Amino acid sequence: MKTTIAQVPEFQGKEVTIGAWLSNKRSSGKIAFLQLRDGTGFIQAVVAKNDVSEEIFQLAKNMTQESSMYITGTIVEDTRSKFGFEMQVSNIELIHESVDYPITPKEHGTEFLMDHRHLWLRSKKQHAIMKIRNEIIRSTYEFFNENGYVKIDPPILTGASAEGTTELFHTKYFDEDAYLSQSGQLYMEAAAMAFGKVFSFGPTFRAEKSKTRRHLIEFWMIEPEMAFVEHEESLQIQENYVSYVVQSVLKNCQLELGILERDITKLEKVKAPFPRISYDDAIQLLKDKGFTDIEWGEDFGAPHETAIAESFDKPVFITNYPAKIKAFYMKPDPNREEVVLCADLIAPEGYGEIIGGSERINDLDLMKQRYEEHGLTGPAYEWYLELRKYGSVPHSGFGLGLERTVAWISGVEHVRETIPFPRLLNRLYP
Known part of the structure; x- marks a missing residue:
């Protein structure tokens, strides 16, 4: 089922596919946390090494900021998130790899941000x-x-x-x-x-x-x-x-x-x-x-x-x-x-x-x-x-x-x- 981040509360416990961009990520051993956006909102997607193929896990760990993808997984409740839900990932299909995205999570000056x-x-x-x-x-x-x-x-x-x-x-x-x-x-x-x-x-x-x-x-x-x-x-x-x-x-x-x-x-x-x-x-x-x-x-x-x-x-x-x-x-x-x-x-x-x-x-x-x-x-x-x-x-x-x-x-x-x-x-x- 293809949907959007804004609509995921309707699909709790179900597997969905979202077209999204990677806004940020962090990984820790056997788990990768992907911060995704799709224009309608933001959601965290969790990629566990034991739940996906080695190829998908490496893709998740190495994906660059603002790369685009179709990502599939099950929607679960997450009380720690302001949004209230996250995705447990089963598959990722990379659409385009973004290289050297200029706006990184570090601080940037206003003029730089306005130029971009x-x-x-x-x-x-x-x-x-x-x-x-x-x-x-x-x-x-x-x-x-x-x-x-x-x-x-x-x-x-x-x-x-x-x-x-x-x-x-x-x-x-x-x-x-x-x-x-x-x-x-x-x-x-x-x-x-x-x-x-x-x-x-x-x-x-x-x-x-x-x-x-x-x-x-x-x-x-x-x-x-x-x-x-x-x-x-x-x-x-x-x-x-x-x-x-x-x-x-x-x-x-x-x-x-x-x-x-x-x-x-x-x-x-x-x-x-x-x-x-x-x-x-x-x-x-x-x-x-x-x-x-x-x-x-x-x-x-x-x-x-x-x-x-x-x-x-x-x-x-x-x-x-x-x-x-x-x-x-x-x-x-x-x-x-x-x-x-x-x-x-x-x-x-x-x-x-x-x-x-x-x-x-x-x-x-x-x-x-x-x-x-x-x-x-x-x-x-x-x-x-x-x-x-x-x-x-x-x-x-x-x-x-x-x-x-x-x-x-x-x-x-x-x-x-x-x-x-x-x-x-x-x-x-x-």
């Missing part, structure tokens, strides 16, 4: 991070599908910036200027006017010359947009979504969280509702914590976000930022026009902002005024203005950065390990 990212993905910890990433994506689709959202795919090539910034990758689109998308949000607003509740999931690009542990040049965003939803309701949707994702990872990735030695007691607290603090109160909190130079009207950096998050044991919303430091499309607070109806969701443990969201301006005249203030001229933005001209409604949306969320939930320090092939300021390889 195509191979580093095979390691147990990197495998665990990618499995958690996959569970976040799976549960994201589940959450939005179960709540009546339609997935819409915005373009990657655009004629203008969504945020009105200069951190854009420029390219030529035949005889026109074009840019790699920073966000699908403007297009998702158009989709929300057609479908009510929508979400996108795709790559975004920021030509930001940053080398911090929180930044990537290319990253993935989940961007819901919702018609007839105002700011308060949007915050509730955000906290319910994040809670849902975290609880799904806790339920379905126990083995992976264990491999990463993640303190899950902190994740277990992540259940809606989340605490909130206004930008005004956040400024005062920072001053009380010794950030005496921060002034009202300034944006928060990583140290500020970390200091604010330390005051809470769940993700925290920072609400109502000054309009002048936020995007042109955010709706002013009707009671206080110098701030906007927005919120950033800050993850605990120093992982920073994982969501930015707001209620959008739905008034045509105010949006025209914002266009003038931000110099948004020309045909590239005309279609967006028309959303306020033909059946405008209150609407809100937000964007969640996948890689920062993966880093936070898995407890990984740097976002470069949370995407299969990271694009950094100094890295376009492999």
